[in-house]
Amino acid sequence: MGVALPKPVMTKLLERQGNEIFRIGSCCVNGYRESMEDAHIVELRKDWGFFGVFDGHVNDQCSIYLEAAWHKVMAANPVPMTDEKMKEIALKIDKEWLDEGREGGSTGTFFVAMKKGDTVELQVGNVGDSRVLLCKKGACVPMTEDHKPSNPEERQRIIDCGGRVENCRVDGSLAVSRAFGDRDYKQGNGDQLQQKVIALADVTHESITFASGDFAALCCDGVFESNFSNEEVIEFIKAELRNSSDLAIVASKVCEEAIARGSRDNISCVIVQFNDGSDYGALPEHLDVVPGPFNAPKNNSFRKVYASMALKGNTTVDRLLEKRYDQLQKEDRSDPALRDELDIFGEGPPSTATGADRTRWFESLYTDLNGSARGDQSEQMQRLQLLQQQVGVPLPILLSLMNNGNDV
Template sequence: MSTAALITLVRSGGNQVRRRVLLGSRLLQDDRRLTLTCHGSTSEPQCSRFDPDGSGCPATWDNFGIWDNRIDEPILLPPSIKYGKPIPQISLANVGCASHIGKRKENEDRFGFARLTDEVLYFAVYDGHGGPAAADFCHTHMEKCIKNICFNNSPGDSIDQNLQHLIWDHFKDLLPKEKNLETVLTLAFLEIDKAFARHARLSADATLLTSGTTATVALLRDGIELVVASVGDSRAILCRKGKPMKLTTDHTPERKDEKERIKKCGGFIAWNSVGQPHVNGRLAMTRSLGDLDLKTSGVIAEPETKRINLHHADDSFLVLTTDGINFMVNSQEICDFVNQCHDPNEAAHAVTEQAIQYGTEDNSTAVVVPFGAWGKYKNSEINFSFSRSFASSGRWA
């Protein structure tokens, strides 16, 4: 798709022009010139580049190698012009989400998604431990924190007035606004962690000092630039050509670099009765938001980040999951389960329910974001086996 063709589309269309309009603006002249007769008979329907098989159905974007037609969204014209190729608009109405309590007394998982600006979308999952306080705090304030760092917004009325000064005191020193989304997410994680620490120490509730949460946050800019930041063992997976691309790496004491940092800071690793390593015998991860009592033992809030450009002809979806799913269902299984579903909401429920069927007892949360190749890589041979080996699943898959 040339930039000239897209500029022509802007002049003749508007930002809600559908894909067939773009096809028309690009191929109208060729269609008039290259009309062919099907089956060698002038009495039968004619076929063209719009209707290559004479079926009466219009050509899809996938016929032209751009993206699959199962996601019925208009293109984003400014980003399409910027990148020189059509980019579909990702609608929040099509995002799927599900959260199951499992066999726990309380669901400490939280998730969210929002449009921060016309260009930037936000998706997140948080898996709380030691109570839901830290996960609730992140769920409530992370979105606003990112907006403040990116766009220099004041806290506004959307933040609890009792916490407004705690958070804005950190943001005001971050001017001018930051454009690099990896830096934005790193700053947001660190500032939220500081704000929660101040909130916990001013609170009469002493349990907040041992409350913590994982955090996996994704920002999508212009429908094509995907940036993910994570602490803990919640995950982000991109499904490309039907195969999982892991965008996060678990922060667990099994990692040599993480274990060395814990030891250098004076912490220690202890194994529980089932052979799982924990920091100071308490925490199964080496990075988190909150867990204030373990900060001096090397548990940090700085996330690892990853940036990737989407290929809408190949990328089907992004899925964010908490460890209630990750410990029981491996990345390829998640891709396979989602690819069998008709829509992202059904897919999110299928993933969480499958984790329960496989035996998870933890809270299980999934957020599924569809991209251009949604529905393109279905595998009709997938078997939903309840007897597959535990060794093929879990955090090491």
């Protein structure tokens, strides 16, 4: 999982999409991780839609690949498809990734929803431990089951393939027993289904009534790792929907709640309502980037992630900082945390600066912070101190163990 950031990067990437039968809002935040490794997909057609969340590990390359690959296959394959076809597609995408020789892996949970009269039929596929939750007639209906190495059938396959399950992880390392990619766990002599880790999707079905108020939530495992149960997530969304009809904002509240409950992971949440979403479909811009607090500017990793989230939101870190500064001007100055954050910006840009000149002032601020941080302490020492806090080992002992080549 790597070393956690000292404070979470809470920049939100909000998306709103829709057509005559679906209304979709999503949010993803980086949180405490050193990189954002999630991706998601929304593919809309006149009478069906395809939705998915992909939670990468090692890097973001596999999750990004899956987003593009599923776009491609859904455009080429007729809907409805059989369960066997959905499983076949998942295995084919996995093989293509492995054949490219690339590193990294990702879980994936996804579903096809097709409208037939007043009914919407869902076909849900799952590989790994992201989840699809359906709210049907007000009740939580889990559509997926996590693929964990400790599950009896998963454990037996791992052992049969020469692996071991240690600390609920494959070979003591990978926390899921099914995933796309992860070539190190797919080097056995068997076929695709006879490996320590496989990409075989479980498929489930459910049907709901169109425009009945039912909805689905696709969430990465970071939502649930913080003692946020399936039922609590659905009840939380229902409560937020009473306050706001903006699905992207509601999804962002789920992400914030997961972090507040203690999640240290990337967070992604996609909410799909089965009713007319033409208002979202008509939006000139579907992506909205909301800057999070810039409250750990002396930490190299925090600054890098903050800039990376700007790029993922199709903007730049100087524009994101400018937006955050303008946002702070409207906030209550009685909050000590906000006052501390404002101090980072000093007196702010000159009142006479406008347009590109004003934005360049924030670019200079970010550049200056990068330069001054080099004179404070090395990034390696910052990382070591954070790791020391997490594992509880005195820093001198930690340094000694690392110098001796031991894995702490």
